[in-house]
Amino acid sequence: MRNHARMKPKYKELHEARYREIVEKGLKGWGGNQVPEREKYWTDYWAEFVKDFKPPDKGEVLELGSGAGNISAIIARHGFNVTGIEISPTAVQIASKRNEKLENLRFFEMNVTDLSRFEDKTFDIVFDGLCLHCIIGEDRSLAFKEIHRVLKPGGFFMLNSICDEPKDKEIIKNYDSVMRCAFSDGAPYRYFGRKESLIGEIASHGFEILRERVEVKPNGDSLRAIARRIP
Ligand SMILES: C[S@@+](CC[C@H](N)C(=O)[O-])C[C@H]1O[C@@H](n2cnc3c(N)ncnc32)[C@H](O)[C@@H]1O
Numbered sequence: 001m002r003n004h005a006r007m008k009p010k011y012k013e014l015h016e017a018r019y020r021e022i023v024e025k026g027l028k029g030w031g032g033n034q035v036p037e038r039e040k041y042w043t044d045y046w047a048e049f050v051k052d053f054k055p056p057d058k059g060e061v062l063e064l065g066s067g068a069g070n071i072s073a074i075i076a077r078h079g080f081n082v083t084g085i086e087i088s089p090t091a092v093q094i095a096s097k098r099n100e101k102l103e104n105l106r107f108f109e110m111n112v113t114d115l116s117r118f119e120d121k122t123f124d125i126v127f128d129g130l131c132l133h134c135i136i137g138e139d140r141s142l143a144f145k146e147i148h149r150v151l152k153p154g155g156f157f158m159l160n161s162i163c164d165e166p167k168d169k170e171i172i173k174n175y176d177s178v179m180r181c182a183f184s185d186g187a188p189y190r191y192f193g194r195k196e197s198l199i200g201e202i203a204s205h206g207f208e209i210l211r212e213r214v215e216v217k218p219n220g221d222s223l224r225a226i227a228r229r230i231p
Contacts, residue, residue: 014187015088018088039074065085065112065129065132067088087110124151126150165192
């Protein structure tokens with residue numbers, strides 16, 4: 001039986017270690033050898049979003065958990081002003097160096113639970129770069145409140161999270177079905193919310209859901225939701 005009260009997430013420690021490994025192995029970002037495939041996926045995803053939802057030209061976009069900046073660069077190519085925030089200082093360094101020539105792209109070390117560096121109603125779009133499934137327990141509500149605060153009324157919130165039951169054997173070995181969390185190094189590090197619960201979480205923080213779909217994959221399903229801040 002796990003003592004849940006003592007199992008605090010180690011956001012910085014755990015993700016910083018992953019990015020140091022990425023640097024040591026000379027990989028291009030989160031996902032290692034799958035980076036080109038992931039970039040193709042997000043390129044198509046953003047093209048579809050821009051076509052279907054027509055966000056403001058040159059709007060302000062915040063990417064949560066921008067990592068090595070792979071998706072931020074794709075978003076910036078659409079002409080948006082992109083701000084990436086990230087818990088790992090090594091990731092921020094990689095992303096900033098790689099994109100130093102792009103004026104519409106900047107990166108900061110920051111925890112998604114505290115966006116106090118940004119004024120209220122700063123962004124037209126907040127894009128979850130697969131970060132919110134890293135956020136555990138009470139921290140989730142802090143993050144959702146901050147997202148709502150920094151978005152302009154009517155602004156878009158795009159959530160991208162693993163969901164439902166884990167399928168990967170290694171993850172299942174370290175999975176607590178009560179918390180719905182996978183563990184690493186004794187700490188909860190991935191939250192597998194049920195689809196309905198994730199949708200409810202978005203709606204309960206002041207958003208209207210515009211589109212939702214679950215992508216079913218052999219190694220785990222993911223929710224793609226697009227919502228709008230209710231003014
Ligand atoms: C699955 S990775 C995706 C990275 C990047 N968006 C990409 O697709 O290449 C999730 C990212 O969220 C970051 N992250 C985890 N917890 C965080 C937190 N509390 N605040 C900000 N970023 C966090 C991790 O360091 C990691 O870079």
